[in-house]
Structures are given as structure tokens and as C-alpha cells.
Amino acid sequence: MSKSSSQSLRAIPLGGLGEFGMNMMALRFGDDIIVIDAGMMFPESELLGIDLVIPDIAYLKQNRQHVRAIVLTHGHEDHIGALPYILRDLNVPVFGTRFTLALVKKRLEEAGLLESSTLREVIPGRRIEIGPYEIEFIPVTHSTIDCVALAVRTPIGVIIHTGDFKIDHTPVNGAGFDIATFAKYGNEGVLALFSDSTNVERPGYTPSERAVVPRIEELCRSAPRRVILSCFASSIHRIQQVIDIAQRVGRKVAFVGRSMVDNVEIAHNLECLNIPDGMVVRSQDIRGFEPRKLIVLASGSQAEPMSSLSRIAVDNHRFVSVDENDTVILSSRIIPGNEKAIFRMLDHMFRRRALVYYDNSAGIIHVSGHASQEEQKLLLQLVRPKYFIPVHGEYRHLFRHAALAHQVGSVSGEILLLEDGKCIEFTEDGAFRRDPVTAGRVLVDSGSLEEVEEVVVRERKHLSEDGVVVPIIAIDKHTGNLESQPEIVTRGFISDNGSDLMVGARDVVLRTINASNSEEMSDYSVIKEKIRVDLKRYINKQTSKRPLILPVILEV
Amino acid sequence: MSKSSSQSLRAIPLGGLGEFGMNMMALRFGDDIIVIDAGMMFPESELLGIDLVIPDIAYLKQNRQHVRAIVLTHGHEDHIGALPYILRDLNVPVFGTRFTLALVKKRLEEAGLLESSTLREVIPGRRIEIGPYEIEFIPVTHSTIDCVALAVRTPIGVIIHTGDFKIDHTPVNGAGFDIATFAKYGNEGVLALFSDSTNVERPGYTPSERAVVPRIEELCRSAPRRVILSCFASSIHRIQQVIDIAQRVGRKVAFVGRSMVDNVEIAHNLECLNIPDGMVVRSQDIRGFEPRKLIVLASGSQAEPMSSLSRIAVDNHRFVSVDENDTVILSSRIIPGNEKAIFRMLDHMFRRRALVYYDNSAGIIHVSGHASQEEQKLLLQLVRPKYFIPVHGEYRHLFRHAALAHQVGSVSGEILLLEDGKCIEFTEDGAFRRDPVTAGRVLVDSGSLEEVEEVVVRERKHLSEDGVVVPIIAIDKHTGNLESQPEIVTRGFISDNGSDLMVGARDVVLRTINASNSEEMSDYSVIKEKIRVDLKRYINKQTSKRPLILPVILEV
Numbered sequence A, B: 001m002s003k004s005s006s007q008s009l010r011a012i013p014l015g016g017l018g019e020f021g022m023n024m025m026a027l028r029f030g031d032d033i034i035v036i037d038a039g040m041m042f043p044e045s046e047l048l049g050i051d052l053v054i055p056d057i058a059y060l061k062q063n064r065q066h067v068r069a070i071v072l073t074h075g076h077e078d079h080i081g082a083l084p085y086i087l088r089d090l091n092v093p094v095f096g097t098r099f100t101l102a103l104v105k106k107r108l109e110e111a112g113l114l115e116s117s118t119l120r121e122v123i124p125g126r127r128i129e130i131g132p133y134e135i136e137f138i139p140v141t142h143s144t145i146d147c148v149a150l151a152v153r154t155p156i157g158v159i160i161h162t163g164d165f166k167i168d169h170t171p172v173n174g175a176g177f178d179i180a181t182f183a184k185y186g187n188e189g190v191l192a193l194f195s196d197s198t199n200v201e202r203p204g205y206t207p208s209e210r211a212v213v214p215r216i217e218e219l220c221r222s223a224p225r226r227v228i229l230s231c232f233a234s235s236i237h238r239i240q241q242v243i244d245i246a247q248r249v250g251r252k253v254a255f256v257g258r259s260m261v262d263n264v265e266i267a268h269n270l271e272c273l274n275i276p277d278g279m280v281v282r283s284q285d286i287r288g289f290e291p292r293k294l295i296v297l298a299s300g301s302q303a304e305p306m307s308s309l310s311r312i313a314v315d316n317h318r319f320v321s322v323d324e325n326d327t328v329i330l331s332s333r334i335i336p337g338n339e340k341a342i343f344r345m346l347d348h349m350f351r352r353r354a355l356v357y358y359d360n361s362a363g364i365i366h367v368s369g370h371a372s373q374e375e376q377k378l379l380l381q382l383v384r385p386k387y388f389i390p391v392h393g394e395y396r397h398l399f400r401h402a403a404l405a406h407q408v409g410s411v412s413g414e415i416l417l418l419e420d421g422k423c424i425e426f427t428e429d430g431a432f433r434r435d436p437v438t439a440g441r442v443l444v445d446s447g448s449l450e451e452v453e454e455v456v457v458r459e460r461k462h463l464s465e466d467g468v469v470v471p472i473i474a475i476d477k478h479t480g481n482l483e484s485q486p487e488i489v490t491r492g493f494i495s496d497n498g499s500d501l502m503v504g505a506r507d508v509v510l511r512t513i514n515a516s517n518s519e520e521m522s523d524y525s526v527i528k529e530k531i532r533v534d535l536k537r538y539i540n541k542q543t544s545k546r547p548l549i550l551p552v553i554l555e556v
Helices: A058-061 A083-089 A098-110 A181-189 A211-222 A236-249 A258-269 A307-311 A339-352 A374-382 A395-408 A454-466 A500-514 A518-522 A524-541 B059-063 B085-088 B098-110 B181-186 B209-222 B235-248 B258-269 B308-313 B339-353 B374-385 B395-408 B455-468 B500-514 B518-522 B524-543
Strands: A007-015 A023-030 A032-036 A054-055 A068-069 A095-096 A120-121 A127-130 A133-142 A147-154 A155-161 A191-197 A229-230 A252-256 A294-298 A327-330 A354-358 A385-389 A423-427 A430-434 A441-445 A450-452 A468-475 A488-491 A553-556 B009-015 B024-029 B033-034 B053-056 B067-071 B094-098 B117-122 B126-130 B131-142 B146-152 B156-162 B190-194 B229-231 B254-255 B296-297 B328-329 B353-356 B386-389 B424-429 B429-433 B441-445 B448-453 B468-475 B487-491 B552-555
Touching: A007 A054, A007 A058, A007 A155, A007 A211, A007 B117, A023 A147, A023 B424, A032 A133, A058 A307, A058 A500, A068 A127, A068 A147, A083 A098, A083 B156, A095 A098, A095 A294, A098 A120, A098 A258, A133 B126, A147 A181, A181 A374, A211 A229, A211 A327, A229 A307, A236 A294, A252 A258, A258 A294, A294 A307, A307 A339, A327 A339, A339 A354, A374 A395, A374 A553, A374 B518, A385 A395, A385 A423, A395 B229, A395 B339, A454 B455, A468 A524, A468 B552, A488 A500, A488 B455, A488 B552, A500 A524, A500 B518, A518 A524, A524 A553, A553 B468, A553 B487, B009 B059, B009 B308, B024 B146, B067 B126, B067 B455, B085 B098, B085 B524, B094 B098, B098 B258, B146 B181, B156 B181, B181 B374, B190 B374, B209 B235, B209 B328, B209 B424, B229 B308, B235 B254, B235 B258, B235 B296, B254 B258, B296 B308, B308 B339, B328 B339, B339 B353, B374 B395, B386 B395, B386 B424, B468 B500, B468 B524, B500 B524, B518 B524, B524 B552
Parallel strands: A032 A068, A068 A095, A095 A120, A155 A191, A191 A385, A229 A294, A229 A327, A252 A294, A327 A354, A468 A553, B033 B067, B067 B094, B094 B117, B156 B190, B190 B386, B229 B296, B229 B328, B254 B296, B328 B353, B468 B552
Antiparallel strands: A007 A023, A007 A423, A023 A032, A054 A441, A127 A133, A133 A147, A147 A155, A423 A430, A441 A450, A468 A488, B009 B024, B009 B424, B024 B033, B053 B441, B126 B131, B131 B146, B146 B156, B424 B429, B441 B448, B468 B487
């Protein structure tokens, strides 16, 4: 492969370097851009009324004629969830494995974009060419199926992007983690490695997905009545293992929850899930089915409002209730931020005298899908890249992954700590930091599929703390005279509108108006501001609160 | 002690049985009520604009003439924080140890209640009498100082309430956990034990407070520059140990943050903290002081907004900055719900290239103040009560503590699972559940020291999600005619008020009015509701959002 000294490759991280979620990175060689993943992120609770967060793709839009493809590593929301929003603006071909694309199809169908989108299936272990890039899809193990890392060969060298991975030597089904191919690239020479930092705080190895079997089987075997097990609906391995366990302990399975039912159906249709005939009990038959012979697989492990498990916990589910001596197994991690909701849900299970299992303290019922430190070290030793860039994590994870790589010592060139928008350019002479590009979070209110501006979220935050006070006056447009007594409407502030406070507030507005001259009265923006300031002072003095004050002048 | 068969003792849990925080329990013998603790709780994030939550004391107010005292076990906010609100309604004597009362004084002073309150100091190991109760204050170990359990002798038997405790055999200073006295009561016979369930999910023993010394000393000794250590300001033992370490490694200490400075001053004045002369560097001298010779003790370990540590992290503190190779030690637990904020803060420290330590993975830098399972078992074996009631925890903690007691087998009578408001009556014939009393959470907006009604919080929640839309029309009170075009004001909804959506919304309001007959127009509640419903339908159809719609009719 010929190299000219003017050739260079840029890596442009657009999401996932500085936060968990919304993973997205662009590679640019000359005028050809490919994008790795297009993920979303769940908003922090302070982002009020925001349903999800996606990366800002201003850079891609500015270079829309150069974007050749989006290439997906796997089907988790933090890798594909932004597609319905991004393809709307940037309709480029999307490459992914079979199961990954099946999940993408579902999302695009819901968004009405399936018809207009181009989806290209790739096969793990095979290669494709896109412009100057030759991409090999390397099978890796993770908590969902059909996951790949990418080896991207460019005229200037090979880039490896791990996607999400762990190194599971005893995978549940399908291809395992393809160590040999990573080693092959390592021997050949890798320009840069971009690797998953998620579990860098965990020493040792992440246990195999199979590690959950003994304890879950024991619980299902000894359960005095029905078992209700919840896991992420995308954890097809986990679901397969529970089906296998059910068979061994003489139970049937039932699936409840939209995402659980959908994903099982998708995986089953693709023959990624092996469900023996006669194993499945329909949800409408659960109530009548012998409880000692059933395992219910339910979505809602994060206690999402309206999810199956949340509704089961408060006895508000059409087909499933939890009764005394039922066994409830939460076979998933508790995502930080969800603890309160999850434990509130589990408390309801305890109140109903269920036998509740939710952590690994008495045996493993959940394992992570991400590599721990020893696996991350192993990967670094296999690939021995010239440059190493940690991805997928908050800043401290990236930092600690960089420190880990330093300790391993297998990076021949430089270890680079990047954040979203910070570009790096690889040339024959080295790796150089370039001017950052626009990057950041776009807030989406999913009902409307529209971006929400930060100012609107700030207003919501303000509204949420002290409520809103709307003083309203009517002014005669000809005379400038007050045509009504001031009216004051509040919400989220006080519940009694006839209170002394409100009587006083109306007086304040009236005094402000009376103290204004006709010139002020004719400039509504001035009079509104005067009312706002006076009322704010009055309310703050009386209540120490700072509601959003929103004066309205009506011309009559 | 004579017992008549009509004598009975009621235990009335008012807080802390079903949640962490707002601990409060009343005991009633005949017409004499004493209250154990009066704690507050930090609100969950969905309680918008609420600063703190306190127990509903309706029961105590209904029986105000019978309430003899509030007796405190220790000075943490979840045991004393409701006092400024409760003493306002119910001015009864407050009993507590020296340090506990010093903290209470500070709170009451801030609330302007110190003058009117009656505080009575008690001495650990001694007894007092209040009406029919003889109360012994049994020294226990915990994460703050001067903590006691209560042995309450009544004509019908002895009640033991542990307060918060762990069993620390090597306490940092002062009296340790008084095992002998618990054993003495156990031998004599205890009617009921109320015991701390906080750490019931942890097997084994909680390490001694001294367990943090080796690792923190090592970090301070080898730190290349300044050390910034943050812990809870009430952790006087921890602060003492850091001062001792500082002396051994040849460093001075500085204190920053209001709560840190206040608590150190209080503890020092009471001689609960031993600070050698010349050890303390004033905060204004920190910048000029040799970084290799200093440990800064800062409050803000939970990344509270405006706290010292939060401000240091973003280089916005008057006296302290964090620079490359400074050592930052978070010597505290990460309270669930605060992870995002704490890690965001630590990420800033990482960005500044500080050496950041925040968990026990490489050596213990924090230990809990609460008993783990083995200590809880030991206590049950020492006290061997007739009845056992787990306190201080969410439902599952109480449940698991009950299960643990069952397993230990040292409860001769019954293990009782209570929740807030659920009363139990002890008589000679047994323990009986009685009608529940009013109990629950009162939401406080601390600025105003006032209760906030649930309806107001619901409005805030609604406002926070989709904002507010206020359609306003002016109607001539004589003719019923519309006197202006409809005006629509929004906040937290969309940022562009001149948009097509708003033009359409004004049309909707106009059409609704035009389609109304004069009878409807004269009944403002009818016309408002019609506007609300039509506008809601329009906005939901156009945007899928459901803002709070608040029609206003102005009579001119």
C-alpha cells in the first residue's frame, strides 16, 4: 500500500468520550468520512422533560457530501439509538450485523424512516470496502449477540475500534471473542487502537456469561412457586440460558413486556435463540398456569415507569401478579441513578412476601458485558498499537484506561486522552491534535422527535423549583389606562390563590402601574420589566422563593 | 415494679421505618409520650423544589399536652434535622448529649428558636427520669461522636432503642460501645428491642473507624504535593485521625467549607477534638503555604452545589485550587442519587491531573458507621428481647433484619415488621397491632420554612416536563364580547413564541370562543375549561407534548 507524505487520517470523537452513552466516532481519510456507531444516552434527571440525548452532528452535516456510511458495532441503544434522528438529516448507508440491523429496523420503522434508509448487512469475520477503507468485522463477546469490533484498514495504517467487549472464553452460543484476528493485526502492526473503558475500575476478569447459570438454576429449581426473572431485553444470551435452565428444572417460560417480547421474537426469527417447541406459555395463560412450573421473563429491570416489572410490583399488570413465596430475580445491573426507583419496586415485592434476589452476594445472578482490567491489558498486549485512545467512559475512566495502558507498556507510540470534539490527525510523522470540531449533546423530547433548546430546559428547571407566577393586566390601547384589576395566576407555587400573599401581590402590581408615567405605560417591555422586578422582590421577601415571573399585558 | 393488667406501652413509629432518614419514634405509656429523635431526610430528585422532608407529626400535635420530651440519640441530620420545624409547633424539652446538643443549638439559632427552646444535656452512662420513664443513655460507637442508645425502663418493661450504631472495639477516642450494659439489660430481661437496620445487606463486620488510618497515612506520606481530603463534617473521629496523621507525616491542616469549619470549632470547643498548637493553617494562607506540607480538610464530599469541594474542582474557590499532582481523597461514602454529581466533580479533578482516590479498591479510605450483619447478630444475642422491631431502613432492610433475627433465634416472643404510622401496643398479654396513626412525609421548602403541599409538587413536576402554556383573553364584563385577540404565553415549552404552532394555538382559542354561546361566555369556568381542552388537543396533536395549560380570562 503506497503512502504519500500528504496522506493523513483524522479521528473525530463525537460522543462517548466523556460520558457513558451516545457513542459515535468519525474517521476521515481525505474526503471520505465513515462514522462508527450512532448512540443515544438517557438524560440525567436534571434535564427535565428530556427523553433522550444524542450527539451533536454539526460536523457531519457540514461535511454531508463526504459521509460515506455509518458502521455499527452492535445493537445496544448507546450505539444505535441516535439513528432515527441522524438519518433524518443525513441519509447514508448503515452497515451492521444481522441482529444489530434487525434492532435498527424496528427503530426506523417506528420513526417512519425504514423505507428511505439503506441498511447493509455485514458478516462477522468478513470484510467490506467503503471508499478508501477496508473494514473487517471481528467477532467479540458482550452482553448482547452479534457484536463486532472493527479493523479499519486505511492507506496510512490499520485502526482497531473494539466497540463494547469482554473476553468470554466460554460464550453461550455463536462465535466467541476472536483473539486470533486481534493477534494477527497486532503482528502486522496497528496504527491506533480505540478501546472500551467502561469497566476500567474493576480489577481482574469479568466472569463469563455462563457464570450466572449455577445460582439461577439453583434458585429456579428450589423455588416454591413461580419465578419472575428480569433482565435487559437485549441480553439474548441471558434469555437463552434461562430457557435452558427452565427446561432442565421442568418449567415453562413466559415473556412479558414489550421490549422483551419484541427482542425474543426478533432473535428467534433470526435463529439466534433456541426455544424448544411447547416451552412458551402465552402471557394470557400465565394466571391459570401451575406456578411451580413457570418462569416469567419480564422486562423492566431498571424500574422504568409503566414497565412490566414495575406494574407487577404494584399488582397492576394484566397477566402477572407476585404472590407470597414467588421468587423474583433481578438479573441485571442497577444503573446509577435508578437505585431509588428499583429499590422502591423491590420493596413492593418484599411487602408481598416474595423471595427477592437482586445482587451477587449469595451467588452470581448477573455479570457485566464489559472487559475488566485484565481483559483490557490482554487486548493491549494482543494489538500492541502505535497509538492508544481510550473510548466509552466518563473522563476518569478514559484517564484510568490510559494509565492502565501506560502500565502495560505495549503502546509503542503515544497514549492519547481525547474528549468529544477533540480531533487527532495521524500522519506518517506522528499523531497531532487538531482544532476541535463542534460536539456536544442534543436534547430530544421523544414525543415530538424534536430538539429541545437548552433555554427551554433551563426554564423547566426554574419552573420545577419554585413554580410560575403570571401577573396579568389589561390596558386600553388608546388611552393607556388600566382596564381591569391585576390578575395573578400561579402554578407550582402556592395552592391558595386567595391568600394574603396573592392579595399583597396584586397590590404590588397595582402600585407599580400607578407609579409609572404614561411614557412607561406605553412601552410594554418597560412596564413588564418593572412589574417583574417589583413582584420578584415582594415574593422573595415574603416567601424566600424565586418563582418564574411572567408578566402579561393585554391590549384591549 | 408493679404491673397492673391495664397498663400498656405503645410504640408509634413516625419516621425511618420504610425510608432512610427522618427517624422518629414515639413511646406512650398512659398519658405520657416521649419522642425518640426528630430527623429530616433529603428529598428524592422527583420532589422538585423541595429542600427537605420531615415526618408528619399530626399524632403528636393531637396529643400535644401529653408530649413530655424529645430524646436524641446523636447529632446527625436524620436524627435532629426536623427539630427547627417541630419545636415551632411543639415546644417540649429536648434531651441529648453534649455534642448532639451543640449541633442542635446551631440549627435552632439559625431558625431563631434557641431562646424559646429547652435543651437538657445528658451524660452517656447516666440515667434520667421523665414521667414514668427512666432512661439510661448507653454509649455506642458510630460515625460521629457522643452517640447513645436508649434503655427506657417503663412500668411494663424495658425498651432498648439502639439509635445508629456499629460495634467498634477500637474506637478513636472517648467511650467505646458499652457491650456490658447491653448484656446487663439482656440478663435482666428486655421487653422490646428497636435496632438499626441500615447495613443489614452487608455480611460480616464493619471495620473499625481506625481501619482508614494505614491507607490515608500512606497516601499523605507519599503525596507529591498538597492533599485535599473530604469527609462528612460530622465525622469528628475521621477529622481527628487526619489531624493525627498530618502530625506524623509532617504536614499542617487547613479547614475549608462552612460545615467543616463550624463542626471543627464546635468539637474543639467541647474538647472532643485534639488539635495541637500550631497545626492549623488559616484558609487565607493556604495559597502561600508549601503544598508538600499541607492537608486541606474540605466539606462537600457529596458534591453539593456551592460546597467547597465542588468549587475547588472547577477552580472557583477563593482559597484552594487543585493542581497537577495534588492528591484528592474522598473519605466518605457515595450516597445513592449523588453519583452523577460526585463523579462529575471528580472528573474535573482528573482533568487537572490530580491523583484522585475515591473508593476502597486499593486500601480502605472510608468505613461505614453502621453495624453489619455480624454486629446486628451480636446485639440480638446480648439483648435477647421478647419482641424485636427493626428500624432505620427501607422496607427490604427491615424485612432482612427481621429475617436475620429469625435466623439468630434469640427473640423469645415475636419479631414485628412495622412501618411508619403502624402502632404496636405491649401489654402483659402480648404485643398487639393497633390502628395506625397519621404518619408520612411533610415537604419543606427551606427558604420559607414552610410546608409545601403535594399538589404544588405535582404541578412543579408537570411544569418541569413540558412547561406551561397560558392562553389569555379579555372579555367585556358588560357585553361578554371579546376585547382583544387571544394572547398566549409559554415557558419551558417552545422558545419561539411567533412560531406557526403559536399562531395556530391562537386560532384554536379564537374558534373555541366563537363557537361558544353567550351563556357559556358568561360562565368563565366553562369557557376556561373549553379553551383548555381544545388547546390541549391541538398542542398534543402538533407536538405530542402535554404542557400545563392555564387559561386566564380577564374582565375589562
